[in-house]
Amino acid sequence: MGAIEVRDLFKYYKGSSYPALRGIDLILDTGEVLGLTGHxxxxxxxxMGVINGSLAMSSGVVRFDGVDLTPMLARRCTATMDQMHAPLKGVTPSSAIRVAAEIRGASQSAADRITNTLLEYFEISEYADVRSEELSGGVRRLVAFCMCECQGARTSLLDEPTNDVDPRRRKLLWSYIREQATGGRSYIVSTHNVGEVSQYTDHQVVLSNGSVVYDGSSLSRASSHGNNVYVDVQGSCKLEALVGKLGFDRVRLHGNQLVVPRQHVERVIGLLMDDGEEGRNTVIQISRTPGFEALYDELARGEDYHGH
Structure with a gap:
């Protein structure tokens, strides 16, 4: 039994005959980071609105540790960072985080300690007393993240948490999430950044038109039955030009990963290694596991993957 269990979930918005969610099944385990993506x-x-209790489901089941969802239970067990910027007008980062902690039950001294710890962790202490109107979008995004995290909820629901955040602090944000997950907290992170989903999450779910079209992990991708082999190439080899030479049906390039029909792998490897000086400096790794970026692109093309 997972920390959160969703079964056959449907959601219709008022006035619409088309479901926004169609039969969603999902399990989030304790200490797991789940990456949620899709168009x-x-x-x-x-x-995420249904899970945090802000939206009523039309039918289905959502359970926290085996107990059916109620709005009160959701508020007690989850914290949410919305996709939109938090309403910070007229306040400073330190006051916004401190008030959020106190609303969630922290004493004044505990709220001060939590606020200072989070500001220091994300290297934004210099902005602690700056009015929000003078902050960059990235700093405001980090303040919203801190407001979500100040309570230490068992499950955090984060909607596009790294939008506008600079590369250095993006890494800090993900490091924080991984550290907290190691301590037993769980996360659902919704994002269009497929690279971050691939690098930092344990479990990936792809939604399309209200349905789950992929639910798995790198391990389950490795065990899926498909005809493709995935060739990771590191070096100066000009992969775009090479793909143009191959002419094989369905050979595709995703970053530094070639998606190759199994029957053509030997020929592709030969061409890579024969590419003069560049070929001699090329490092190749072959896998039956697609990188998540490649998998996501295949899903967008309508190809079928089953990671269950």
């Missing part, structure tokens, strides 16, 4: 309008924010 605009796929249902990601709606799903």
């Amino acid at each position: 605009n309008g796929a249902g990601k924010s709606t799903l």
